[in-house]
Amino acid sequence: MDGDLVGRLGAALGCGETAALPLGPGHHRLVVPDGSAGRFAVDVLGDGGTAHRVVHLLPGGGLNVAANYGTAQGRSLARFLADHGYLVIGTTPREDALAADRIGPQCAGWGLDGHRADLERVVAAVRAVTGLPYELLGHSAGAALALATAAARNSDRALRRVLVLDTTGPYDPRTEPELVARAGALTDLFQRQLAAGVLTVDPGLKGLFARAAAAPDAPSGLPRPQSAPGAGQFSNLGLLHYALTHTRELPGPANWIHHRGHSGGSYAFGATPEEDRFALTHTPLAVWQEAVARLGSGLQPTALLRDLAAVWAGRTDVHRIDWAAIRADVVWVNAEFGRGDHDLGARLVRRGGARVDYRVVPGYGHGDVAWSATAERDVWEPLLPRP
Secondary structure, eight states: OOOHHHHHHHHHOOOOTTTEEEEEEEEEEEEEEEEEGGGEEEEEOOOOOOSEEEEEEOTTTTOHHHHHHOSSSSSOOOHHHHHHHEEEEEOOOOGGGGOHHHEEEEGGSSHHHHHHHHHHHHHHHHHHOOOOOOOEETTHHHHHHHHHHHHHHTTTEEEEEEEEESSOOOOOOOTTHHHHHHHHHHHHHHHHHHHHHOOOOOOOHHHHHHHHHHHHTSSEEEOOOSSSSSSEEHHHHHHHHHHHHHHHGSSSSTTGSSOOSSSSSEEOOOGGGGGGGEESSOOOOOHHHHHHTTOOOOOOEEHHHHHHHHHHHHHTTTOOOOGGGGSSEEEEEEEEETSSSHHHHHHHHHTTTTOEEEETTTOOOTTHHHTTTTIIIIIHHHHHGGO
């Protein structure tokens, strides 16, 4: 990578004398300070001298760029894009570096608009330094952020495409009124939590993996469902697998948004917890473990969750994405067992005149689109620009 490019980008982002951290061949990280509001990180990967286009990577809620896009059994999605001529710019949000003693009033502003402000700053800096056209690629909450940003930047001809990995737009009030109502109730729940000073949410993923690694066969404290042939608690390892493959069935205010779970796989109950049998179909457990090990705080801002729920519910009084204002081409890939087939957002974008390629990958869970051993063939290659 052109070392001067990284330096110029750091200067454009106001990193001061902070040196770029080298992470690997052609890969550097810049830390962007912002006073009491915290800091966010920007990864730069690829050959700035030969790149034909920039792609901005936006991670899902609670994730960072390294976990979401730099983790894989083989070649990661970030490296895949760099190998195909992109200058890869990944923006890790502020909450990843959030320490428990730093959770304060500033977190109330970390909704979609707050995240978009940081992204806009990065996009402007990269445009000033490179002059290259760019694309936005997001997964989950990051995909909602990509779409919201594209709607706000509708006159920017340098924005060529928006690449969407397993996210939910608005549910259709005509055909999915129950889901609209449920998302509306979730929006109100997060509104109340914010008013009560609950500024972040811990989804518990780090704890699940830690307990499964430390004592895989120990009782987890959560009873198996009544449909199981025998009584007893999940083991720690069993609960981890069930949480990955049957996320929807576990307690949690937003778990219902998955059609099945984070990962494709199976779970068969035995007569006792020791006889339970489970497996992951697409993403090996070791890749999940590596991704979770790379997390920072793992926290999700309540304001971000509120805005996402408002998008699902079509609650424009809380947060509005002007879908018809998106002018860039959109490639939208959902996972059958993740967010499933809910295409109203894609239809609204298409209705505004943009070209939209929407499809659902069978058998994939929410995280499989980023980490599956077969994702390069099934998901990533179709993201590349057509000749």
